[in-house]
Amino acid sequence: MLFNSYEFIFAFLPIALAGFFLLGRVSRGLALGWIIAASIFFYAWWRPVNVLIIGPSILINYAIARSLVVLSVDKTRAQWARALLIVGIVFNVCFLGYFKYLNFLTTAVNDLTGTTFVLERIVLPLGISFITFQKIAFLIDVQARRVQSFSFRDYCLFVLFFPQLIAGPIVHFREMMPQFHQVTCRFNKDNLAVGLTLFLFGLFKKVVLADGVAEHVTPIFDQSSAGVAIPLIQSWIAAVGFTLQIYFDFSGYTDMALGLGRCFGVRLPLNFDSPLKASSIIDFWLRWHMTLTRFLTAYIYNPLVLALTRRRFAKGLPGVAGGKASLGAFLQLIAGPTLLTMFISGMWHGAGYLFVAWGVLHGIYLTINHAWRILVARLWTDKDRYERVMEPVGFVLTFLCVAVAMVLFRSRTAAGASELLQGMVGMNGVSLPSQIYDRIDSLTTLLEPLIDIAVGGSATELATAVIWIGALLVIAVAAPNSLQIMSRFEPALGFKVRPLSKLGRAVIWRPALQWALATAAIVVPAVMRLGGKAEFLYWQF
Amino acid sequence: MSEQALLSLFSRILGELLGDPSIQLRKETTRADVPDWDSFNYVNFIVAVEMELGIRFSVADVESFETVGDIVTEARALLA
Numbered sequence: 001m002l003f004n005s006y007e008f009i010f011a012f013l014p015i016a017l018a019g020f021f022l023l024g025r026v027s028r029g030l031a032l033g034w035i036i037a038a039s040i041f042f043y044a045w046w047r048p049v050n051v052l053i054i055g056p057s058i059l060i061n062y063a064i065a066r067s068l069v070v071l072s073v074d075k076t077r078a079q080w081a082r083a084l085l086i087v088g089i090v091f092n093v094c095f096l097g098y099f100k101y102l103n104f105l106t107t108a109v110n111d112l113t114g115t116t117f118v119l120e121r122i123v124l125p126l127g128i129s130f131i132t133f134q135k136i137a138f139l140i141d142v143q144a145r146r147v148q149s150f151s152f153r154d155y156c157l158f159v160l161f162f163p164q165l166i167a168g169p170i171v172h173f174r175e176m177m178p179q180f181h182q183v184t185c186r187f188n189k190d191n192l193a194v195g196l197t198l199f200l201f202g203l204f205k206k207v208v209l210a211d212g213v214a215e216h217v218t219p220i221f222d223q224s225s226a227g228v229a230i231p232l233i234q235s236w237i238a239a240v241g242f243t244l245q246i247y248f249d250f251s252g253y254t255d256m257a258l259g260l261g262r263c264f265g266v267r268l269p270l271n272f273d274s275p276l277k278a279s280s281i282i283d284f285w286l287r288w289h290m291t292l293t294r295f296l297t298a299y300i301y302n303p304l305v306l307a308l309t310r311r312r313f314a315k316g317l318p319g320v321a322g323g324k325a326s327l328g329a330f331l332q333l334i335a336g337p338t339l340l341t342m343f344i345s346g347m348w349h350g351a352g353y354l355f356v357a358w359g360v361l362h363g364i365y366l367t368i369n370h371a372w373r374i375l376v377a378r379l380w381t382d383k384d385r386y387e388r389v390m391e392p393v394g395f396v397l398t399f400l401c402v403a404v405a406m407v408l409f410r411s412r413t414a415a416g417a418s419e420l421l422q423g424m425v426g427m428n429g430v431s432l433p434s435q436i437y438d439r440i441d442s443l444t445t446l447l448e449p450l451i452d453i454a455v456g457g458s459a460t461e462l463a464t465a466v467i468w469i470g471a472l473l474v475i476a477v478a479a480p481n482s483l484q485i486m487s488r489f490e491p492a493l494g495f496k497v498r499p500l501s502k503l504g505r506a507v508i509w510r511p512a513l514q515w516a517l518a519t520a521a522i523v524v525p526a527v528m529r530l531g532g533k534a535e536f537l538y539w540q541f
Numbered sequence: 542m543s544e545q546a547l548l549s550l551f552s553r554i555l556g557e558l559l560g561d562p563s564i565q566l567r568k569e570t571t572r573a574d575v576p577d578w579d580s581f582n583y584v585n586f587i588v589a590v591e592m593e594l595g596i597r598f599s600v601a602d603v604e605s606f607e608t609v610g611d612i613v614t615e616a617r618a619l620l621a
Contacts, residue, residue: 144601319585
């Protein structure tokens, strides 16, 4: 069931909440059981058969986790626990692999060997990538004894809690369970007010902002996939427009998830921290889809760096230290693990060459960023001056890099992506509506030797697209984000109050009439636009 | 090995890594308290401690150490 649908907002959510509060008066156990039942219903709504696919996997993981608890207590059986953990991880990866990558693998084999295997199309169960990652993390945590005991109900709550079931945030058992154990299951007006407001902010971001700009972006990507050469300005509209679309779509979804969790008295972890304000690509990944970065860092990148450092030290080779690194250490301890981690991130997002290319490109960005940091520490010692000069440069460069990579992420065909990238560097010329072309003919004569200029397109369409993108850019880059607006009520786990601008301080939410009116004002256009078929971009993963 | 002995050993190792012999670690010290003790130097420190003591921390422990005291406690448990 989509968060942005009539049936969710006007039927499912009110019933789920009312049932939770009413049963909470009788017993906490019943209320928590109700959340589990509601979550299964929520998941089954789109395709009931999905429950039959995901259900057994959940039960198998539960059985493995319970056995791990027993085996991990006894140190003499540690190798059995490790072996079982590996079995569990392999099971989950194969499970995901079957649904998500088998088709891709067949295509890749066909491409490489010229064969023509055809598989029946396997329908991806909703949210399988998120659900699988979360279960792998859980097994690792149990084996490491970071989770020492849990009941079947705890486990189901953790795996199925519908606000974060399909597209995250990716949560840890140890940050959720203490909350479920303390939640009162009673009506609480503060939680409900904060939760619903966050939900409505998210709804507005998704339905009005993201879906609004998508109307200008989608046709361009469709054309490029169909092999149409896209001129300069339209290519940039597509790249920058989609960057904004996915930001408002995914951070909007996350706000809704956080808000829903809060309605039930549970805080979900921070997932977005104004990533488009980042001044380096490293900074960007610390602020964009933060729970995925956290997962990849903790379970792939860090163990890899630790193992490689051990190997280097055992051979008497140096590590990376104090901003210094030999070329060997840099390649082995920074470049290699970064590229591998981002390759996996690309694969996780989608089974296709373009997602892999997107991940690897970000891996290259990050590697360059790390190399730059090491060089700068040697060459540019005045840190204050560096920050002053390089922060704006870094900000622009980061945004451009993210937008270029988004072309790969969004394009459906490699040819389409290349068409757009060529367009962005001017290889497809410029196309200007006649109203604009006629007014700047002195400029066009000047530019004509450099780039092909053609007359075409509608001035109104161009102006609307530019206004949309300009407005969203200002909101993403200059305005306080939704969590900062809610900062007085600790809207997310791990939320830290950053120093706010004057504007930021002026728009801190509190339960008051003017805020109710302002929220209503943004909800009206959002509700009017409900009922479309616009899914969240991240629900496909 | 006593806590005190481990603390002075850790101080010496970190001092050598960061080129600052004046570093004195205490049980409540965290990474944020020591300038330049970034994530790379943290891994280097952990591996150097492992080699010096002939022990091996689990990945999960390396992830979850918050204070120097946590590392001391785990090192003592592994040495026992």
